[in-house]
Amino acid sequence: xxxxxxxxxxxxxxxxxxxxxxxxxxxxxxxxxxxxxxxxxxxxxxxxxxxxxxxxxxxxxxxxxxxxxxxxxxxxxxxxxxxxxxxxxxxxxxxxxxxxxxxxxxxxxxxxxxxxxxxxxxxxxxxxxxxxxxxxxxxxxxxxxxxxxxxxxxxxxxxxxxxxxxxxxxxxxxxxxxxxxxxxxxxxxxxxxxxxxxxxxxxxxxxxxxxxxxxxxxxx
Amino acid sequence: xxxxxxxxxxxxxxxxxxxxxxxxxxxxxxxxxxxxxxxxxxxxxxxxxxxxxxxxxxxxxxxxxxxxxxxxxxxxxxxxxxxxxxxxxxxxxxxxxxxxxxxxxxxxxxxxxxxxxxxxxxxxxxxxxxxxxxxxxxxxxx
Numbered sequence: 204x205x206x207x208x209x210x211x212x213x214x215x216x217x218x219x220x221x222x223x224x225x226x227x228x229x230x231x232x233x234x235x236x237x238x239x240x241x242x243x244x245x246x247x248x249x250x251x252x253x254x255x256x257x258x259x260x261x262x263x264x265x266x267x268x269x270x271x272x273x274x275x276x277x278x279x280x281x282x283x284x285x286x287x288x289x290x291x292x293x294x295x296x297x298x299x300x301x302x303x304x305x306x307x308x309x310x311x312x313x314x315x316x317x318x319x320x321x322x323x324x325x326x327x328x329x330x331x332x333x334x335x336x337x338x339x340x341x342x343x344x345x346x347x348x349x350x351x352x353x354x355x356x357x358x359x360x361x362x363x364x365x366x367x368x369x370x371x372x373x374x375x376x377x378x379x380x381x382x383x384x385x386x387x388x389x390x391x392x393x394x395x396x397x398x399x400x401x402x403x404x405x406x407x408x409x410x411x412x413x414x415x416x417x418x419x420x421x422x423x
Numbered sequence: 424x425x426x427x428x429x430x431x432x433x434x435x436x437x438x439x440x441x442x443x444x445x446x447x448x449x450x451x452x453x454x455x456x457x458x459x460x461x462x463x464x465x466x467x468x469x470x471x472x473x474x475x476x477x478x479x480x481x482x483x484x485x486x487x488x489x490x491x492x493x494x495x496x497x498x499x500x501x502x503x504x505x506x507x508x509x510x511x512x513x514x515x516x517x518x519x520x521x522x523x524x525x526x527x528x529x530x531x532x533x534x535x536x537x538x539x540x541x542x543x544x545x546x547x548x549x550x551x552x553x554x555x556x557x558x559x560x561x562x563x564x565x
């Protein structure tokens with residue numbers, strides 16, 4: 204596989220190193236001179252110096268071949284967006300992964316159809332939410348391409364859904380229950396599954412349906 | 424008519440002043456508070472400090488009611504992003520962005536953005552100036 208990695212900071216350099224170790228062909232692009240010189244000692248001809256949002260820099264790195272994958276991993280979200288757009292739309296690269304540094308910029312990547320993206324801050328926050336649940340509805344996974352998300356809901360004694368069968372719940376359109384975890388054991392949620400206080404329920408839903416789902420399951 | 428100018432450097436501030444003189448309601452956004460000085464002492468329009476890629480800032484600056492948006496920050500890729508957000512998210516019909524790099528300017532102008540590339544303009548103007556010089560014929564054939 205041929206991979207072009209834009210951005211030679213900690214993330215980019217480690218990804219490039221890992222890909223090389225797996226036997227892939229890699230070109231790493233780094234703009235800053237001091238960082239480039241340090242990388243050159245290790246990566247030799249496999250690192251090139253330049254601004255990866257400039258077409259001639261990308262072309263020198265073989266973007267026109269095109270690579271099997273382009274990884275836009277700089278510390279600048281605008282740059283990552285442009286790199287991803289150029290790779291996909293100008294050079295027909297099929298796989299592009301972009302790093303989101305500031306989670307507030309996630310919406311821009313979504314708007315411009317750049318997917319998948321990786322955002323360290325969002326991933327950490329999702330883990331924190333999962334480990335230290337302060338909310339009754341926890342986001343576990345976003346399936347951006349599908350425009351769906353998977354959430355976890357904790358049923359308690361006050362929940363109107365406790366004691367009810369799944370088929371009798373008036374779930375919103377665009378939301379389904381996936382599974383019920385009870386005393387450490389998970390079961391697929393079917394119509395006859397009866398919810399009980401203490402259940403951890405996984406649901407799949409369209410983003411924006413959280414409040415409706417919360418009302419049906421928790422009346423909150 | 425409402426104009427929103429992102430980036431209040433030499434270019435952005437001049438455009439803001441000119442549009443304002445022509446009767447537009449102009450709002451200017453710059454990440455640096457000091458940029459307001461470029462608009463003179465009696466700037467009658469609005470001025471906001473903030474990042475032009477921040478949707479909250481754009482909303483506060485009234486992008487939803489803007490008839491024209493100009494992205495003229497000193498970053499090509501920032502302008503490219505602001506332009507696309509204005510076009511695709513806020514449905515602004517008139518989005519003008521400055522891109523210094525001619526190659527990126529070509530790519531994005533083919534995607535429906537009104538792109539102005541000062542570098543290309545400079546190259547054309549300079550070429551024209553060189554061509555129009557009166558050079559003695561003997562030197563040309565040499």
